[in-house]
Every structure is written in C-alpha cells, then in structure tokens.
Amino acid sequence: MRRVLAIARNTVREVVRERMVLVLALFGVALVAASQVFSPLAMGEGRKVVTDFGLAGATVLATMLAIFLGSSLLHKEVDRRTIYAVMSKPIRRSDFLLGKFAGLWATTALLLVGMTGIVLAVVTVVYQETPWVVLGALLLTLVELAVVTAIVVLFSSFTTPALTAFFTVATVVAGNFAEDLHYFGGQGGSAIVAGVTEGAYWLLPHLALFNARGLVAHGIAVEPERMAFAVAYGALYAAAALIAAGAIFERREFK
Amino acid sequence: MKQRHGSIANARLGNDPRGGLREITPLSILALDSLTKVYRDPMTLKPFTAVDGVTLSLTRGETFGLLGPNGAGKTTAIKMILGLANPTSGQVLLDGRDPRDPEARRRLGYLPENPCFYDHLTALEYLDFVGELFGIERGARKSRAGTLLERLGLGAHVKKPLRKFSKGMTQRLGLAQALLNQPTLLVLDEPMSGLDPIGRAEVKHLLREERAAGTTVLLSSHVLAETEAICDRVGIMKGGRLIEVGSVPGLLSSGVREWEVAVERLPERLAAAFRGEGHRVDAVGSRWIVRVTEGDALQDLLGRMNREGVFVHAVEPRRQTLEEHFMRALAGDGKVAS
Numbered sequence: 001m002r003r004v005l006a007i008a009r010n011t012v013r014e015v016v017r018e019r020m021v022l023v024l025a026l027f028g029v030a031l032v033a034a035s036q037v038f039s040p041l042a043m044g045e046g047r048k049v050v051t052d053f054g055l056a057g058a059t060v061l062a063t064m065l066a067i068f069l070g071s072s073l074l075h076k077e078v079d080r081r082t083i084y085a086v087m088s089k090p091i092r093r094s095d096f097l098l099g100k101f102a103g104l105w106a107t108t109a110l111l112l113v114g115m116t117g118i119v120l121a122v123v124t125v126v127y128q129e130t131p132w133v134v135l136g137a138l139l140l141t142l143v144e145l146a147v148v149t150a151i152v153v154l155f156s157s158f159t160t161p162a163l164t165a166f167f168t169v170a171t172v173v174a175g176n177f178a179e180d181l182h183y184f185g186g187q188g189g190s191a192i193v194a195g196v197t198e199g200a201y202w203l204l205p206h207l208a209l210f211n212a213r214g215l216v217a218h219g220i221a222v223e224p225e226r227m228a229f230a231v232a233y234g235a236l237y238a239a240a241a242l243i244a245a246g247a248i249f250e251r252r253e254f255k
Numbered sequence: 256m257k258q259r260h261g262s263i264a265n266a267r268l269g270n271d272p273r274g275g276l277r278e279i280t281p282l283s284i285l286a287l288d289s290l291t292k293v294y295r296d297p298m299t300l301k302p303f304t305a306v307d308g309v310t311l312s313l314t315r316g317e318t319f320g321l322l323g324p325n326g327a328g329k330t331t332a333i334k335m336i337l338g339l340a341n342p343t344s345g346q347v348l349l350d351g352r353d354p355r356d357p358e359a360r361r362r363l364g365y366l367p368e369n370p371c372f373y374d375h376l377t378a379l380e381y382l383d384f385v386g387e388l389f390g391i392e393r394g395a396r397k398s399r400a401g402t403l404l405e406r407l408g409l410g411a412h413v414k415k416p417l418r419k420f421s422k423g424m425t426q427r428l429g430l431a432q433a434l435l436n437q438p439t440l441l442v443l444d445e446p447m448s449g450l451d452p453i454g455r456a457e458v459k460h461l462l463r464e465e466r467a468a469g470t471t472v473l474l475s476s477h478v479l480a481e482t483e484a485i486c487d488r489v490g491i492m493k494g495g496r497l498i499e500v501g502s503v504p505g506l507l508s509s510g511v512r513e514w515e516v517a518v519e520r521l522p523e524r525l526a527a528a529f530r531g532e533g534h535r536v537d538a539v540g541s542r543w544i545v546r547v548t549e550g551d552a553l554q555d556l557l558g559r560m561n562r563e564g565v566f567v568h569a570v571e572p573r574r575q576t577l578e579e580h581f582m583r584a585l586a587g588d589g590k591v592a593s
Contacts, residue, residue: 006387010373017375081371085432088337088365088442089388090357254339255294 003091007099008106015069015107029118047127051134052217054119059141059213062112063148063172070104070152071164078254087254094246097153101242105149109142136222137212143234144210148172150241151205157245157252174200175207205237283312284440284471285336289345292331292495305331307495308345313473315439318466320482321475322581323492329475330368332492333444336473337365349440361389364438368445368475370429374418378409378428381417382435389436396435403431408457422449430458434465441465443474447481459485483577491584499584506580514553516545517568518560525563529556542568 074097077083086096116138124130151171155164174181178201185197209230212222292306306328313319321329334340336347338354352359372381379400386396404413407427412420420428426449433441446462447455455478462472462485476482482489483503490500499506521543526536534556535546547553553570560567 002390003388006384010376010384013380014373014375081367081369082373084337084339084367085365085370085372085385085429086388087339088360088363088367089385090359090361090390091388092357251341253341254334 003089004095004099004102007086007091007096008102011073011100011103012107015104018069029115047123047129047131048217050123050126051119051131052213054122055116055134055137055141055213055217058112058115058119059144061115062108062141062145065111066104066108066145066149067152067165067168067172069107070149071156071168072161073100073104074153074156074249075161075164083254093249093252097157097246097249098242101149101153104152105146108145108149112141112145113138131216131219133216133219133221136227137216139227140210140212140222140230143231144207146238147205147207147210147234147241150238150245154241154245154248157249171204172207175205176211177208178204178206179208206233209233283348284315284350285311285313285473286348287311287332287336287345288348290332290335290342290347291344292328292335292340293343304495306335306342309492309495309497310345311490311497311500313440313471315471316466316469317487318462318472318474318485320486320489321473321492322477322479322482322489323475324585327492328495329492330444331495333442333473333475336442337363362436362439364433364436364441366426366429366433366441366443366446369448370425372417372425372428372432374416377414377416378404378420378431379413381428382432385432385435391436399435399437400431403434404428406461407431408454423451423454426450427454430461438470441470441472441474443472445476446474447476447478455481479578479581480576489577491581493585503577506577511572511574512579513546513548513573515569515571515573516547516553516556516560517571518543518545519566519568521545521565522563525559525565 077086083096087093116134120130120134148168152164152168155167159167181197181204182201185194185201188194209226212226215222287309290306290309291304294303294305295301296303309328309332321332323329331340335342336349336354338347338356338360341355347354349359349363354360373384376384382400382403383396386400389396391399401410401413404410407430409424409427409431412424417425417428426446430443430446433443446458450458459481462474465472472485474482474486486503488500488502489506490497492498517539519542521536526543529536529545532552534552535544537544537546545556547556557567557570
C-alpha cells in the first residue's frame with residue numbers, strides 16, 4: 001500500500017505541476033461566474049440555474065481532465081523510459097497501475113470538490129441559503145470519476161494515447177445512454193442488433209446512475225438506497241476495469 | 256513466492272548445446288540459464304532472436320562487464336534480468352528468485368541506459384520517491400539521499416528541477432537512485448555514458464568502493480579501456496549469443512602479441528642476423544630492443560644471445576588490450592573458454 005501511495009502522490013504532483021490543471025481550474029471558476037451572470041435571465045430560477053450549470057460544468061471539466069491526462073499518463077512513462085527505473089524497484093506492476101489510478105482520481109476529485117465548493121459558496125452568498133443536498137450529487141460524481149478514470153487506465157494499458165482518449169470518450173458518451181441503447185436495441189426486431197445492444201448494456205458503465213445534478217438543483221436529496229447502489233456499482237465496475245488493466249499490464253513487455 | 260533452486264543451481268560447467276558458453280556456479284547471486292528472447296516483427300511476424308541461449312552466473316562480490324556491439328543483445332538480457340521483459344525460453348534467477356517477484360528486486364540497484372527521470376521533481380524529491388518504493392523509512396531515506404547526492408557531486412543541486420539537469424548530472428542521479436537501497440547486485444547499463452573524464456574517473460572510483468563493500472556489479476559498456484580497469488570478468492556478446500566469457504587477465508594472457516627483449520651492446524652481426532630472420536631490431540639510446548612474435552623464436556634468440564655473451568636486460572611480453580581482444584573475438588566469433 002505504501003508503494004501505491006508513493007506512485008499516487010507522484011502522479012498528483014506530476015498532474016498538478018502541469019499548467020493544464022491551472023487552465024482548467026480557471027475555466028471552472030469562470031464557468032461558475034458566468035452562470036451567476038446569466039442567472040437573472042432565468043426568471044426566478046437563478047439558484048437552480050447556478051447549481052445545475054455549475055455542477056454540470058465541474059463534472060465535464062473533471063471528466064475531461066481524467067480522460068486527457070489519463071490517456072497519456074502510462075504512455076509517457078514508457079515513451080520517456082521513466083518506467084524502467086521505477087519497475088526495477090520492488091513494486092508489483094498492478095501496484096504501479098493502482099497508484100497511477102489513485103493519483104489521477106485524487107487530482108480530478110480535488111478539482112471537482114474545489115469547483116463544487118465554489119458553486120456552494122456562490123449560492124450561499126447570493127441566495128442566503130446553502131444547498132447541502134449538492135453534497136449527495138458530489139459523492140455520486142466522485143464515484144463516476146473513479147469509473148471513468150479506471151476506464152482510461154484500462155485502455156491506456158494496451159493502446160496509444162489518441163486511441164485511449166477516443167475509446168474512453170466513446171464509452172463515456174455511450175455509458176450515459178446505456179439504458180436508451182438497450183431500449184431501442186430491443187425495439188428494432190433484429191436479433192443481431194438486440195444481441196449487440198444487450199452485450200453493450202452489460203459491458204458499458206451505466207453513468208446515468210451517477211447523475212443526480214438535476215435532482216439536487218431542485219433541492220431534492222439523493223435517496224440513500226440509490227446512493228448505496230450507485231456507490232457499490234461504481235466501486236465494482238472500477239475494480240473490474242482495474243483488474244483487467246492489471247492483467248494486461250502484467251504481460252506487457254518494455255522494449 | 257518461494258525460492259527456487261532449479262536447474263541452474265544444480266548445473267555444472269559444460270557447453271550449451273546451442274553453442275553459447277555455459278558457466279554455472281551454485282552460489283551465484285545472478286544466474287541465467289539458456290536465456291533466450293525472440294521478438295516478432297508486428298507487421299510481418301518474422302522472428303528476431305535478440306538473446307540466444309545465454310548461460311552465465313555471477314558470484315557475490317565480483318564485477319562483471321558485458322561487452323558487445325550495438326544490437327548484441329546486452330540491454331535485452333538486462334531487461335530480462337530485471338523482469339522488464341519476459342524470456343521466450345530459459346530462466347533468470349536473482350538470488351534464487353524469479354526477477355518478476357518484487358522481493359527479488361529488493362536489494363537490486365539498476366541504472367538504465369540513457370536514464371530519464373521525472374522532470375517535475377527535484378533530485379531530492381526523486382530520491383525520496385525511490386526510497387519510498389524500496390520501503391525505506393523517512394529518516395533513513397533522507398539521510399541516504401543527502402549522502403549519495405554529495406558523494407556523486409550533486410550536493411549543490413538537490414533542489415534543482417530534473418528538467419534543468421545536464422546529461423552528466425542525470426547519469427549521476429541515476430547512479431544515486433541505483434545505490435539508495437544499498438544493493439547487493441548493481442546492474443549498470445552504460446554507466447560511463449554522458450560523463451566527462453572527471454565523471455568517469457569518479458564512477459570508476461565509486462565502483463571500486465562498491466566492490467570493496469562486497470557489492471556484485473554487472474555493467475554493460477562500450478568503453479573497453481575502463482571496463483578492463485574495473486571488471487574482474489567480462490563476457491562478449493554478439494548476435495544475441497555470449498561468445499566468450501572469462502577473467503580479464505585470463506582472456507588477455509592468451510593473447511601475447513610479442514616479446515620485447517632489451518639488451519646491452521648487441522653485436523652488429525647478430526642484429527643483422529635477427530633482422531634477416533624477420534625480427535624487428537631497434538636501437539634505443541645505449542640499448543637495443545629486439546621484438547619477437549613467436550615463443551619458439553624467443554627461446555632460440557635468447558640461447559644465441561647467451562652463447563654470444565650478450566647481456567639481456569629484460570624480456571617483456573606485450574599483451575593485447577581488451578579492445579584488441581574484443582575486436583578479434585567479434586571478427587572470429589571465437590569461443591575461448593577460461
């Protein structure tokens with residue numbers, strides 16, 4: 001565990017020292033500020049708009065960061081040969097991968113927590129009311145980020161950064177519509193299409209499960225049962241992706 | 256993972272059936288047994304044998320030099336020793352363990368060829384990170400990192416980001432990270448690369464200190480003169496095969512190029528006779544130097560000098576250098592066991 005934490009800490013340091021994080025953080029702050037500027041146009045629904053717009057922006061930014069930094073994280077190690085010195089130390093390859101995952105997740109989670117904090121602060125100051133229900137949505141989005149980060153790590157364990165980013169974006173987009181895909185696949189009448197969509201339904205991450213932003217924007221708290229199920233599902237999905245990534249990475253040759 | 260003492264530990268000296276040299280020592284810290292690596296071209300799937308049946312063992316405390324031209328298979332062999340690449344056949348044992356077992360690498364130090372480290376860290380941060388990977392306690396790793404950086408001449412650069420390090424400084428940091436865990440086996444891939452003459456002298460000194468402390472060193476190098484000065488034994492690789500292995504004096508003793516016979520007052524008649532027989536005769540100050548290339552001719556020449564009452568001042572064999580031996584071995588693909 002100590003070695004996993006060392007790799008994770010180093011990954012956080014690497015990502016934080018990249019200017020891209022700063023740019024994204026500034027972009028996040030600007031987004032929240034913009035939602036405040038446009039909220040008067042929402043005709044009395046300003047609090048809802050700021051919360052919804054702010055949380056959605058924070059989620060998109062954190063997800064983008066996870067995908068675009070994560071897709072090159074492993075490749076960079078091999079390409080620049082920094083991995084040779086690290087893997088000659090008494091560390092398991094799966095621990096290295098787990099450390100990379102934990103570091104990237106921690107960084108994106110920090111960004112998400114920071115931006116959600118800004119949203120909460122803005123709503124509290126402007127509307128004299130703190131929407132604590134937002135924390136439920138935050139927890140679900142943190143689990144969603146873990147799933148997305150694990151998928152990035154899985155793809156990056158065997159393919160190039162560009163393909164990793166492409167496959168992950170495709171999986172995230174399809175994962176948000178997994179239920180719809182399943183429904184429409186079953187409506188077409190074709191057994192092949194139904195079979196493919198059925199397979200995709202079970203393979204794809206059901207990311208809609210983690211989206212409670214609209215709900216909390218209306219001031220409705222996430223139900224504990226839904227929260228527990230989503231957290232358990234997300235943890236299992238991320239673990240499965242990481243186990244698959246570890247199995248692939250274990251066989252990988254460093255030329 | 257349990258310690259394994261398979262065929263390597265039980266093997267004896269002999270010839271590898273595929274032509275490579277076989278040299279086994281039961282108490283070896285590193286043992287390679289018929290180690291082979293075949294890569295396949297991803298497009299044509301045509302196989303390429305990078306390492307071909309290498310069998311070798313290193314005893315504790317020795318410094319072993321792995322020599323060979325580019326593409327000989329040295330770095331691939333080293334990667335298999337470290338568990339970075341998997342053998343196609345054969346096996347590697349690090350102190351009796353498979354190198355893919357992390358425990359096997361606990362007392363291993365490794366310097367990669369043209370090392371590259373995280374450029375977002377400083378030298379001190381990097382060594383602290385490496386110390387954590389080795390499981391060294393915070394106090395010990397801070398103290399060892401400071402000592403090593405001083406020892407390698409980086410004491411003034413501990414807080415400098417690695418992106419600002421020169422090639423020589425990176426090489427020194429590479430040695431520092433390889434020594435941080437006080438290794439029993441040190442694997443150095445081209446340790447002299449990127450170093451100026453002072454740096455090379457310092458590394459030679461450091462390697463001698465490590466040898467004196469009982470560390471086993473495996474180094475691959477192109478710098479043959481320095482390898483000759485540092486190593487107890489060398490192995491020469493060509494085309495993936497270990498074509499020759501032996502102690503440096505042992506390899507070079509079989510290669511006396513000529514003998515120089517220094518004499519006082521050589522009669523002109525005798526000098527002319529020697530020249531006529533094909534020997535080189537030169538006057539050097541008040542002395543004469545006669546150079547003979549054959550052992551039988553030397554005996555004959557010394558006998559005649561004795562009969563003529565010529566005072567023989569000295570007889571010195573001139574041996575080939577490791578570089579000359581290396582070039583001959585590569586040209587002839589000879590297998591000279593020693």
